[in-house]
Amino acid sequence: MTTDAIQHADDRNVRSARRRRLQRQLPNTDIFAIGDVHGCLELQKKLEQLILEESNDVSRNKLILYLGDLVDRGPDSKGVIDHCLSPLPEGCERLSLCGNHDQLFFEFLLAPSLSAAWLDFGGQETLMSYGVDINQLIAGRANDEDLALALSEAIPGEHVRFLEALPVALTVPEAYFVHAGMRIGVPMEDQEDHDLMWIREDFLVDEAASDRLVVHGHSPAPTPRMGPGRIGIHTKAVGGGPLTALHLNGETTRFFSVAAE
Template sequence: MTETGIHYLDARGPEGMRLYAIGDVHGRLDLLAAMHRRIESELEYEPSTDWRVIHLGDYSDRGPDSKGVIDFLIEARKRDPRNIMLAGNHDVGFLDFLAKPDPDGLFMRYGGIQTAQSYGVTLTAGSGWFGTADTVLRDGHAALLEAVPRSHVDFLRSLPFSVTFGDFFFCHAGVRPDVPLTQQSPQDLIWIREAFHDHPGLFDKIVVHGHTPVPEAEIMANRVNVDTLAWQSGMLSALVVAGADKRILTATAKAG
C-alpha cells in the first residue's frame, strides 16, 4: 500500500464500462433475481458500451434457497461471462463441509442446515432416535453429497478471490493493510475484519467488499461495504460505478 492511495471521491471505473458489485446473498434468490432485473432494466434503458456484474461471495447458508441461488449464478455466468462471481467464506465453508463434515465448523454453525434443506436434505448435529450425533451427521452428510449436483461443486471451486476494474478492487471481506493488493492471501480476502475496517489510510484502489453486515451500504474514503444482511433484512445492495459516478442500488423483498 502507498501513502498516496486513492480516495473514493476521486476513484473512477474503466472508460465505457459500468460496474455493479452485489453484496452477500445468503440464499435469498428472490432478492438476487430482483437485483438482476433492476440491472437488466438499467442496461436496457441506459445502455453502456460494456459492463460487469460482480458478486462478492456468500451465496449459501442462512437464507431459504441456496440451491436456487447457485443455479441462478451458474446460468447467469453461462449466459454472459461478464457476470462474475467471487468466493466468500461461506462458499468455501460449504466445500469444506462436503469434503469433511465438521459439527463445529462454519457450515453447521452458521446456516448450513438451511443450505442442506434447499437441496432436500435434513441435517442435524444432534443425537436422535436412530444413533449417535456422529452417525446422524454422517448420514446427513452422505445424503447432501448425493443431493448437491456436480455442477454446483465445480462452480464453487471455480470462484476467484478477487478482481480489479479501474480504481476498484473487489473481494468478499477486505484486505490486509500494508500488503500489496496483488499479494493478498485468500484467507484474508474472505475472512478479515478489524485490521481492515480500522485502517485509516488509503489503499492503491477502493476496496469493495461485503462480509460484515451494516444497516445500509457503508461508503468510506478507502472502501465500500455492500453487505446489508440481505437474508434477514430483505434488502440486497450493490455499488454501481460508471466513470466517476458512483451510487448505491438496492433490491428489496416484496411485501406479502
C-alpha cells in the same frame, strides 16, 4: 459459536488451494457489485432485474459481480447458485467471488461431518435447500459416511465445481473487489485468502487499505458503509434488510437496492 471460533474450529478439514485473483481492464463496461445474498434468491433475481432495466445503454457491456457469501442462513442457497449458473442477455456477464461462507461450505463438502461447526453458522439452512435435513440424519443415528452419501446424491457436481473455482478478488483499474477487505498496505498479490474472506476490525479503520477503492461485503450495516478508500455493501438482506448493488462506471458510483415486499 462465535465467528472467531468458526474461523479456527475446522482446521483439520481439507483446505482448498489458494484461490485465483482476477485482473481485468473491462473497457466500456459498467460493473454492478452486489453484496452478501445469503440464500435470498427472490431478492437476487429482483435486483438483477432492476439492474438490467436501469442500465439500458446497449452500447456498454455489463458485469454483475457478486462479492461472496452466496450461501448460508437464507432459505434457498441452492437456488442462488443455480441462478448464478443461469444465462444472461447478450452483452452481460455474471461473476462471483468467494466469501467466507462459500469457502466453509466447500470445505464441508470436502470433509463432511455431522459435528462440523459450519452447520450452526448457517450450514443447516444451506443443506436444507438441497433437501438434506441434518436433524433428521442425527435422529436416525446416521454417521459421517451416511452424510457423505446423502450429499453426493443431493448436491450437483456443477455446484461443487462452481464453489471450487470461485476467485477471491477482482482487480480493475479503478478498484479492488473482495468479500471482506484487505490487509492495509499489503499488495493484492501478497494478500492472504483468509484476510480477503474474513478480515474486519483491522480493515474498517480510518486509513485507506490500498492505492484504489476497495469494494467489499461481509461487514453488515443497514445502509452502504463508506470509509477511507472503501465502500461496503452488505446491507443485511438475510436479516430483513435490502440487497444492495454498487454501480461503478469509471469513477462514478451509484447504488441500487431491493427489499422484500
